[in-house]
Amino acid sequence: MTDPVLDSNSGAPESYSEVPVELSERPVGPPRELRRRLVLTTVVIAALTILADQLTKLWAIRTLGGGRRIELLGQFLSFRYLRNPGAALGLGYGYTWILTIVVVGVIIVIIRFIRRLGSRGWAWALGLLLGGAIGNLIDRLFRAPGFAHGHVVDFIAYWNWFVGNVADIAIVAAAALIIILSLRGIGVDGTIDRD
Numbered sequence: 001m002t003d004p005v006l007d008s009n010s011g012a013p014e015s016y017s018e019v020p021v022e023l024s025e026r027p028v029g030p031p032r033e034l035r036r037r038l039v040l041t042t043v044v045i046a047a048l049t050i051l052a053d054q055l056t057k058l059w060a061i062r063t064l065g066g067g068r069r070i071e072l073l074g075q076f077l078s079f080r081y082l083r084n085p086g087a088a089l090g091l092g093y094g095y096t097w098i099l100t101i102v103v104v105g106v107i108i109v110i111i112r113f114i115r116r117l118g119s120r121g122w123a124w125a126l127g128l129l130l131g132g133a134i135g136n137l138i139d140r141l142f143r144a145p146g147f148a149h150g151h152v153v154d155f156i157a158y159w160n161w162f163v164g165n166v167a168d169i170a171i172v173a174a175a176a177l178i179i180i181l182s183l184r185g186i187g188v189d190g191t192i193d194r195d
Contacts, residue, residue, distance in 0.1 A: 030118030030190050038117040042127040049131025053166040054138065060155035060165075075159060082163045083143075083151035100140045100148045107133050118190025121181050126188075129174035135167030 030038070064070070064081035071078045085096050110130045117123055136152050143150035154163040185193035 035117055038120065038123040039114055041120070041123040042114050042117065042130065045124060045127025046131035046134065049128055049167070049170045050135050050138070053131070053135030053170070056166050057139070057153040057155070060153060064155055069157075077159075078157045079155050080157045080163065082154045082157075084154045084163070085149075085151045096140060096149045096151070100137065103133050103137045103140065107137070113188050116189045119181070119186055119188065121177060121186060122188045122190075125174045125177035125181065128170040128177070132167040132170035132174065135165070135170070 060079065060081050064079055067081075069078055069080040087099055107130065110126055110133070113122075114126055114130075117126070139152040140150045141147060143153065145151070152165070152167075154165050154168075156165060156169075157163045187193065
């Protein structure tokens with residue numbers, strides 16, 4: 001009988017809880033090589049998200065500074081430059097340093113979760129979430145008015161509802177993925193809850 005956890009030709013089992021009883025002495029979880037690939041996937045997705053976020057913010061500062069607005073879909077979707085001292089939707093105005101501490105805490109939690117990865121979907125979700133969190137953290141740490149008080153660059157205007165950036169899009173996409181994975185019962189480690 002082939003070992004579903006160790007046999008690289010058989011692919012990953014549907015659930016790591018389906019490991020045969022005689023293997024129960026072995027640590028349950030994704031094989032080390034799979035975990036390494038998933039961690040690498042997460043890091044690459046996070047890095048690409050950070051890069052896209054920071055490059056588009058530089059573009060927005062250079063192109064949209066001075067009040068310029070570029071309409072894409074009329075009033076529904078446009079580009080306009082805004083510096084946000086708060087959180088999403090302008091909440092938390094005046095508490096930038098607290099938001100900075102919260103984001104650092106979130107990043108630490110994400111990094112701890114990455115060590116348990118056993119699911120490609122979770123690798124994507126955590127990569128997007130990590131990249132989005134770090135993208136906005138860079139603004140809070142290094143943009144004016146000062147360290148840990150910096151304002152986040154937002155430039156994608158959705159009607160008159162709110163203005164966001166690429167990091168925000170990554171965070172929302174990550175949240176949607178996490179909801180889908182949770183509803184399907186897929187754990188960070190790749191186990192599937194059939195209840």
